Amino acid sequence: MARIGEASAPSATGDALARARLRASLVPDLLIEARRVVNTVIAGWHGRRRRGIGENFWQFRPYVEGEAVSRIDWRRSARDDHTYVRDREWEAAHTVWLWADPSASMLYKSTTASVSKEARALVLILALAELLSRSGERIAWPGLTDPFTARNGAERIAGHLSHASTLPMKPDLSGIRRFSDIIIASDFLDPVEETREWLDVLARHGVRAHLIEVADPAEETFPYTGRTEFTDPESGEKLTAGRAEMLGEEYRRYYLARRQELAAWCKRLGWSFAVNHTDRLASEALVRIHMALTADGGGYAAGVRA
Template sequence: MARVRVLPESARSPGRQETESALSLAHRMPRLVLEARRVAANLAHGIHGRRRAGIGETFWQFRPFVAGEAAQRIDWRRSGRDDRLYVREREWETAQTVWFWIDRSASMGYASDLAQASKIERAIVLGMALASCFVEGGERVGMLGLMSPRATRRIAETMAQTLVADRASLEEDLPPQAAVAPQHEAILISDFLSPARDIATMVEGISSRGARGHLVMIVDPVEETFPFQGQAVLHDLEDGLSLRIGDATAWGKAYRLRLEQHRAELQELARRRGWTLTIHRTDRPASEAALRLMTLVATSRGIGVGGR
C-alpha cells in the first residue's frame, strides 16, 4: 500500500524565519530554482508564440509579395536575387503579460511515495520554469496579488524571493479576485479541490475583462487512485477534520466518482470561459506539463507551436 505524508507548514511556507527542519521551503528554494531552470532549458525557445508578423523594427522573415499589397512594402534588394517579389516582415514587438498564481495552502503539502515531488514543489517548479520561458521570449511576468509584471532574466529568482517574503496568502486556496486586462494571460496552478462554484466565481472574476486563462491541476497519484483497503482515517488538511471509515475499498469507488464529476465541472467551466484545464500528476516529469502549457498558450493566441 502506498505511504503518504503531509508536509508541515514550514515546508509550504516560505516563512521569514528558518526552522530546524530541512523541509523549510525557504531552505529548499535554491534547489527548486535550479530545477525550474533545468525544465525551462528543455523547452524549445519561441514556443510561447511571440514571434509573429506585426508592427516593429526587428527583422523577422521575407515572404512572397501578395497582389493587392502596397508596393512600398516590397524589399527590392531581396527581390532582385530571383524573379519573385518579396516583402520584409518585422516581428511583433508588443510584449504581453502572463500572470501566475501558485496555491500554497495545506492540501498542496500532500505527497505519497509514488510521486516524484510534493504538490507544492511541483507547482513552484512548474510556475518558475514557465515564467523563465516567457521572459526569455520577451514577455512580462507577474504574480497575482504579489508581484507586478516584469521582464527580468532572473524571473525565477524573483518569484522565489516573492514567495519567501509572503505569508499572508499561505492559507488561500484560490487567487485574489482581480480582473486581468484584455489580451493578458493567467496561469493558475493548484490542486483545485475547492467547490466548483467557488472556482467558477474566481475564474469569471479574472476573465471578466476578456483575459485568457489556464487552470493547472496538480494531483498526487494516490489522490487520484485512492488505493486504500480496510479501515482508514481521512484527514481534511484545510479544515483539520478527520473521518474514520470502515471500508476504504467501497468508499474509494464513491470518491473516484465524485472526483470525476468535479473535474467534469471544471472542464465545462474552462470550455465556457474559453480557458484550458491541464491535469498534471506528480509521478510524471514537470517538463510534460510545461510543454503542454506552452503549446496551449501559443494556441490560445492563434499561432502555431513554432511561433509562426
C-alpha cells in the first residue's frame, strides 16, 4: 500500500542528520511521557508470569498421570476428591526485543491527532522497556543494543536512540532466536507481502512477535474533500485529486483490507496484533501487549480497532 500523507507531511528527502537531531530532541520528553503512561498501568502489570523452575508459588492444578508423585501437594489435595500439584513460578529472565519504525511516514500527524505516529511508537516502546525492565526481563533493540538486564532499561535505550546518527528503516532480525519475543510498533503501510517477507525469519526461528499498528485517524477515515494534494513521504511523489472525496470509499476498503490480512496472518502464526490510534490513549496498547506476553504459548489476536 502506498504511504499517503497530506502535502504538509514531512518528506523522506529530509537530511538524515536533521532527522537524528529531531529524534534526539524529542526522546527526553518522550521518555517522560512513557513513564507517565507506565504509572497508569503498572498496578496491573505482573511481568510474564508462568509456571517453571523457581521458589515462588504459582498455582495449584490437577495432577496428571505420569508426573512425579513428589510434586503432589497432599495438604491441598486432602480438601476434596482431587489430587493437586503445586506449580512454582518461572524465574528465568526472558529476552524481549523492542523496535519502533523510524520511516518518514511515521512523522505524519493530522489535525485530528494529538501526536505523530513516530512519537506514539517511541512512547509505547519506551514504556514497554520500563515495564519489562522492572519485571527483570532482558530487553534489546535490534541493531542498536545487545540484550541486557537493568532497572533503568528505558533510560538506556533512550540514550542509544538520542546518540544514533542513523537508524535502519528495517533492522536485521536474523539474530533473534527461539523463545524470544519481539514487539514492533509501526504503521505497517508497506504491502502485506513485503511485511511478511521481512518478518518471515522470525516465524522460521520460532520467535513470538507482537505487532502494534500505530495509526493516525485521518489515514483510516480519509476525511479529505475538494482539490487536495497528497505527498508520499517516502518518495516525495505527489498526487493531486480534483475531488478527493471520490477516492474515499475505495481508499478505506483498501486500507482496512491490508490491516485485516496482516492481522489474520499474525493469528495463524500465534502472534498478536493490535491497533493504537494516535487520538487514543497509549495505555490501551500496553494492556493488550501485557495480555499477549503473559498468554501461555499462544498469541493474542486483538481486534482491529483499539
